């Protein structure tokens with residue numbers, strides 16, 4: 001049930017900058033618009049954080065990428081350490097998801113705490129939500145078999161929390177879901193409050209899930225209202241493609257704190 005819409009409850013607009021570390025990934029998740037199979041040749045290293053313009057104001061910067069990069073984890077740590085002074089004051093920096101951290105944990109034989117501690121040193125506020133879209137066992141088996149399990153996802157988050165690195169969580173919203181889907185999802189949450197929860201409506205165009213379509217705004221609003229009831233104090237953000245004032249009012253009335261608006265994207 002969506003609460004009555006009132007002007008003063010509009011969700012705020014949150015400008016977001018995206019840094020893509022790699023468009024190559026062998027995981028092949030059915031809903032992914034970011035990644036493609038690794039190339040046979042890797043392009044040479046790009047210059048470091050200078051590619052992100054100093055004027056690029058964003059309240060949230062997200063560093064993300066596929067599970068295939070020619071650069072070691074410490075390259076990215078140094079890169080992030082150079083990036084943080086260039087961001088506008090008050091910007092929140094999310095870098096890497098539990099899926100990516102687990103990847104480095106396995107490929108570089110480093111502890112999860114060691115990796116998380118390095119991100120804290122670099123000025124990162126929290127981990128991105130990647131991997132938390134597919135906590136549902138059936139969904140993961142159908143679309144995302146190579147991703148980490150729910151237990152591994154939380155292992156990363158708990159290791160990060162132990163060294164002062166927060167996390168974010170992002171349920172994927174499909175069209176025509178039942179109302180209990182949100183409740184099922186919320187049951188997977190553990191008692192570590194995230195920096196925020198990001199609702200991710202499926203943008204299926206150009207993915208293997210294209211025939212599924214995408215959810216309507218009222219479906220997203222219903223999800224938000226259920227999360228808001230369950231977690232009254234958590235910031236709830238939504239990636240919604242057309243952030244007109246009606247959308248801000250509907251989502252705001254449903255408990256959404258902010259709509260994520262892409263401002264810029266760079267690839268490194």
Ligand code: SF4
Pocket residue numbers: 025026027028029032033034035065066067099130147
């Ligand atoms: S692991 Fe991430 S980047 Fe790789 S295919 Fe899946 S969603 Fe895309």
